Amino acid sequence: MKKIFALILTLAMVLSLAACGGGNSGSGTSGDGGSTPPADGSGDGKTYKVAMICDSSVSDGGWGMACYNAMIDAAAKYGWETAYSDSIAQSAYYESIVSFCDLDYDLIYAPGNQYTDAILQAAEEYPDIAFALLNGGADTPAKAANANVTSLLPDAQQVGWIAGILAGLMTETGKVAFIGGMEIDTTKGKYAGFVESAEYIGQQEGKTVEALDVVYSGDFSASDKGIEFAKAMMDQGADVFFGDASAVDSGARQAIDEANAAAGSVKVYDIAQPGDFLGQNECIIGSQVTDNSGLVGLCMEAVENGTFGGETIFGTMQNGVLSAGAVSDLVPADKQEKYQSYLDQVMDGTFMQ
Amino acid sequence: MDSAFITNLILASVRMATPLIFLSLAELYSQRAGLVHIGLEGLAAIGSLAGFLVSLITGNPLLGVLAGAAVGILVNMIYAYATINLCAEQIVYGMAINIFAPALAAFIYRVYFGAGSELVQVGLMTTLSGLLGIASDNFLVRLLLDQTPMVYLAYSLVIFTAVYFNKTKSGLNYKAVGEYPKAAATLGISVVGVKYAASVICGALAGIGGAYLTTCYSTTYTDGNVAGRGFIALAAVIFGRWSAGGVLLACLFFGFCDALQIRLQVGSYGIPYQFFQMIPYIATVVVLTVIGMKKAGPKGVGKPYLREER
Numbered sequence: 001m002k003k004i005f006a007l008i009l010t011l012a013m014v015l016s017l018a019a020c021g022g023g024n025s026g027s028g029t030s031g032d033g034g035s036t037p038p039a040d041g042s043g044d045g046k047t048y049k050v051a052m053i054c055d056s057s058v059s060d061g062g063w064g065m066a067c068y069n070a071m072i073d074a075a076a077k078y079g080w081e082t083a084y085s086d087s088i089a090q091s092a093y094y095e096s097i098v099s100f101c102d103l104d105y106d107l108i109y110a111p112g113n114q115y116t117d118a119i120l121q122a123a124e125e126y127p128d129i130a131f132a133l134l135n136g137g138a139d140t141p142a143k144a145a146n147a148n149v150t151s152l153l154p155d156a157q158q159v160g161w162i163a164g165i166l167a168g169l170m171t172e173t174g175k176v177a178f179i180g181g182m183e184i185d186t187t188k189g190k191y192a193g194f195v196e197s198a199e200y201i202g203q204q205e206g207k208t209v210e211a212l213d214v215v216y217s218g219d220f221s222a223s224d225k226g227i228e229f230a231k232a233m234m235d236q237g238a239d240v241f242f243g244d245a246s247a248v249d250s251g252a253r254q255a256i257d258e259a260n261a262a263a264g265s266v267k268v269y270d271i272a273q274p275g276d277f278l279g280q281n282e283c284i285i286g287s288q289v290t291d292n293s294g295l296v297g298l299c300m301e302a303v304e305n306g307t308f309g310g311e312t313i314f315g316t317m318q319n320g321v322l323s324a325g326a327v328s329d330l331v332p333a334d335k336q337e338k339y340q341s342y343l344d345q346v347m348d349g350t351f352m353q
Numbered sequence: 354m355d356s357a358f359i360t361n362l363i364l365a366s367v368r369m370a371t372p373l374i375f376l377s378l379a380e381l382y383s384q385r386a387g388l389v390h391i392g393l394e395g396l397a398a399i400g401s402l403a404g405f406l407v408s409l410i411t412g413n414p415l416l417g418v419l420a421g422a423a424v425g426i427l428v429n430m431i432y433a434y435a436t437i438n439l440c441a442e443q444i445v446y447g448m449a450i451n452i453f454a455p456a457l458a459a460f461i462y463r464v465y466f467g468a469g470s471e472l473v474q475v476g477l478m479t480t481l482s483g484l485l486g487i488a489s490d491n492f493l494v495r496l497l498l499d500q501t502p503m504v505y506l507a508y509s510l511v512i513f514t515a516v517y518f519n520k521t522k523s524g525l526n527y528k529a530v531g532e533y534p535k536a537a538a539t540l541g542i543s544v545v546g547v548k549y550a551a552s553v554i555c556g557a558l559a560g561i562g563g564a565y566l567t568t569c570y571s572t573t574y575t576d577g578n579v580a581g582r583g584f585i586a587l588a589a590v591i592f593g594r595w596s597a598g599g600v601l602l603a604c605l606f607f608g609f610c611d612a613l614q615i616r617l618q619v620g621s622y623g624i625p626y627q628f629f630q631m632i633p634y635i636a637t638v639v640v641l642t643v644i645g646m647k648k649a650g651p652k653g654v655g656k657p658y659l660r661e662e663r
Contacts, residue, residue, distance in 0.1 A: 057576045059462065061472025068468060084468065087459060087576035183626070215618045216626050221577035224570055228365055228612065232619040235361055247575040250472060254572050262488075280472055 048303060050075055050107040050296075051100035052084040053093065053115065056181075056220035056246040063220070063246040066275035067111035067134065070292030077293075078300045080107075087221065093118035101126040107303050108132070109296060113184040116140055123149045130308040132299040134292060135186040138312045147310040150302070152295040154274075154315035154322055156186045158346060160193020160242075162288040162317075162324050163271040165342045167194065167240040168201025168209050169335045170269055170285060177212045177238035179229050179252055181220045181245035188214075190244050198240075200352050201342065212238055217248040226251025234259055234268060241270045242288075253281040266330055276325030286339075287325030294321060317347050358620075360492045362612055367496065367504070368570070370608025372397075374507040375562030376586035377593070377600045378514060379555045384590060385518065386551030387531040387653040389443050392432060392450030394583025396556060397563030400425045402458040404564025405475060405574040406465065414478040414568035418503065418561055421568075425560020426553050428454050433552035437545055440657035451583070459576045474572040478503065501569040503561070508601075510558075515597035527551075531651030534658045544658055559583070588637055594649045610636050 050071060052058075058068035068084060075082045083105070085096045093115055097108055101122060110119050111134040120143055123131045127146035136151030143149075167176040176198045180187045195211040202209025212233055217225040230241065230252035241256060243249040253270050260266045260283060270283045274290040295315055302308035315321030324343055327336050345351035376393050383390040400421035408417030432450055435441040466473060482488065482498040489495070517524040529537040530547040538544050562582070567574050585607055592606070593599030610633035617629045 057459075058468045059466060059472070060575055061573065065472070086468075212619060214626075215615075216630075218630055219577070219580070221575050222580045223573055223575055223578060224369070224566065224580070225615065227571065228369070228615045229619065231361070231365065232616045235357065236619055247573070247578075250573050250575075251571055254474075 047079070047081055048107070048300065049081045049083070049103075049105045050109055050300065051082070051103075051105040052086075052109040052111065053088060053096045053100075054084065054086040054111060055088055055090065055093075055114065056086065058084060058086045060220070060247040061250045061277070061280065062272070063111070063244070063274060066290075067292055069275070070111075070296055071109055073293040074296040074300055077297055078304070080300060090114070094121055097122040097131075098125070101129050106130060107299060107308075109299070110134065111292070113137070113186050114182060119149060120144055130299065130303045132296065134295065135184075136312075137185065138314075141310050141312055144310070148308070150299055150309055151312040152292070152299070152315065153312055154290045154292075154295075155317075156189025157193035158317055158322050159273065159288050159290070160190040160195070161197040161346055161351065162322065162343070163190075163242040163273065163286075164194040164197030165201055165346075166271055166286050166324075166327075166331070166339055167242060167269075168198040169205065169338055170331060171198070171202075171207075171209055171240045172267070173237045173239045174202065174208050175210060175212060175237040176240045176242070177230075177233040177236075178214050179226060179233075179241065179243035179245050179248060180214050180216045181248055182218065183216050187244045190242075194242050196352070205338075212236055217245050220246035220248060223247045223251030223254070226253075227255040230255035231259075239268045241268070241283075242273070243270075244273070253283055256283040257281055269330065272325070278326045278328055285328040285330050289323045289325045290315060291321045291323070317343070318349075358616065360495075362609070362616055363492075364495055365612035365616070366605060366609040367500070368608075369611050370604045371504050371507050372562045372565045372570070372582055373586055373589060373604040373607055374511065374601060375558050375565060376582055377589040377604050378507075378510055378597070379558035379562065380586050380590045381514065381593075381595065381597065381600055382551050382558065383555040384595060384651055384654050385528050385531045386548050387534060387651060387656065387658065388433075388436060388548060388551060388555070389447070389655045390432065390555055391444060391447035391587060392429075392454070392583070393555075393559045393562075393586055394579055394581070395450040395452070395454030396425045396429055396559035397566075397579045397583055398455035399428050399458045400560030400563030401566050401578055402462055402563075402574055403560065405567035406461075408568050409473065409475045412476070414476070415502075417475075417568040418478075418564045421560040421564025422557040423560070425558070425563070426556035428457075429552050429556030429559070433549055433556075436657070437548045437552070440659055443655055443657075455576070455579075462574060462576070472573060475567070477501070477572060478569045481505070503565050503569050511597050511601045518597065528651070531653050534653050538660065544660070548658070562586075585633075585637075588641065591650070592637070592640055592644070594644070595651065606636070606640075607633060 052071050054064050056064035058064045088096050107130045109132045113135045119131050119133050124145040131149045134152045140151045141149045178191045178194055191214045198209050215229050226248035256268045256270055269285040271286050272284050273288040276287045276289050403424035404417035404421035407420035408414045432446050435446045436443045478501040480499050480501050526542045530544050534544045589603035592603035614629040614632045618626050
């Protein structure tokens with residue numbers, strides 16, 4: 001009896017290892033997609049499949065969730081099936097990608113610069129599969145051996161500008177803060193844009209605005225680190241926050257909400273990204289929104305048309321990929337007007353000129 | 354470095370040390386009965402989810418903590434049966450728990466809430482100062498009163514554990530099982546019974562440690578939110594020389610290092626952030642190197658107990 005039980009137990013553990021070792025996976029068709037015909041009528045009878053990998057959770061209330069929902073929205077539009085594998089460790093990037101390749105997925109969607117090496121390696125080994133790298137480098141497609149990689153590159157500087165303008169307008173203490181997840185090029189670009197725009201707005205508005213040094217949590221899941229970073233930065237006088245750290249940002253917002261509650265009024269603010277998260281937390285006064293869905297949709301179209309790969313698709317305010325989300329009532333009407341005016345300058349290319 | 358920096362650093366250290374205390378005590382109770390348990394990370398992960406879900410459904414964080422304890426016990430019974438009855442390798446089953454339990458937690462969360470759903474947030478346990486209606490910026494008030502009941506429970510458990518292991522007959526019998534189970538058996542001590550009791554206590558404390566994260570610390574649940582604390586707890590027990598007081602000091606030290614690296618990052622002004630992130634790990638390596646030489650752990654830890662074996 002003991003031997004049989006031991007055997008069953010061992011089998012269960014081995015299956016757990018096999019099923020769960022690489023992260024937490026889920027798969028399924030996208031909403032009413034999957035079997036629905038493509039909206040653009042380009043169907044050739046084949047049901048295309050897209051898979052997303054992500055090192056944060058797709059329910060993190062930030063980056064992972066927004067990127068996942070972008071894939072779902074695009075898949076619903078084009079009638080694709082979807083799957084995802086989230087909360088995967090860095091060591092499992094490549095294995096997760098090739099697992100989907102082995103299952104004949106047509107498009108692998110990797111939302112983050114940190115997946116570049118794993119994507120390039122898999123793209124070389126699977127020349128017939130398309131790889132879309134969100135926030136990939138502009139030169140990444142050229143490095144792919146089989147021209148089957150496309151970079152989707154929202155302009156990190158403009159992302160930072162959209163948040164930095166609002167931060168510069170709203171700060172009372174003259175100190176703004178940025179929390180990063182990992183030190184990657186896009187995060188550094190967003191921070192640089194955030195700092196330069198906040199400081200510029202300060203000059204325009206007759207006040208001194210400075211950004212605290214960027215901090216990095218080292219991962220995207222540790223919401224407790226977000227809490228501690230936010231508390232430490234508020235102690236330093238920061239009163240407007242922006243971040244690029246997924247669940248860590250959620251932790252920061254919790255700490256900000258608690259500080260505001262203790263103070264009896266909302267005096268410390270947060271700007272969210274990459275979706276419109278106004279209302280998720282009391283402290284959120286606006287969002288920088290990236291239409292990742294449109295970018296993923298362009299990749300799907302290219303795969304269906306057989307024209308995918310070898311290019312970098314830039315996302316800017318000018319082409320509609322980047323925008324500012326709804327603004328909270330906590331932002332006074334005059335500042336909302338100024339915010340819109342500065343955003344118009346970004347649109348027409350005259351901002352900070 | 355002003356006084357505000359130091360007081361806030363101490364407060365952050367206490368916040369960050371509390372879940373470690375629960376997890377380290379879980380490991381201490383397990384190892385004192387001869388069971389080395391490297392699966393705390395997994396037990397805390399499933400406890401964290403159970404605490405979050407029950408707190409969300411009932412609106413009562415205390416019930417969430419109890420649920421975390423119950424689920425921790427339940428999952429740890431797999432480890433207990435395999436290692437106590439089947440005499441399986443403890444490290445292997447601990448590792449299996451580490452892989453199985455977080456994946457199960459992620460699966461349950463996804464089934465319950467769906468992928469890409471709105472960020473779900475729960476209310477946290479009220480602090481003692483909140484219950485008493487005291488609002489003050491005084492450091493001592495914040496340190497001693499602005500804490501949830503779980504913090505007081507953690508420190509009370511440390512005192513209880515120190516007394517239990519050193520001043521009671523039952524505690525000495527318990528330790529005897531971890532030192533030399535065959536000798537303990539000749540004295541009429543139920544070795545298997547003590548090992549199961551240890552597994553129940555370990556599962557409960559690890560589950561509470563995980564539930565603390567989602568009922569007292571963070572309003573959200575995220576996959577991976579235990580963030581290596583299960584392994585740090587393992588180091589803390591060695592660091593603390595398998596004593597309750599030592600474990601408490603070790604947890605406070607680890608909590609302090611983590612809080613320090615966060616606060617130093619914020620005020621770094623040009624020093625690479627990786628330097629500060631290394632501090633807790635360098636401290637661990639240094640301290641374990643210095644004090645880890647002297648073997649002080651239970652002699653029977655990690656070894657299966659076979660009653661019929663000579």
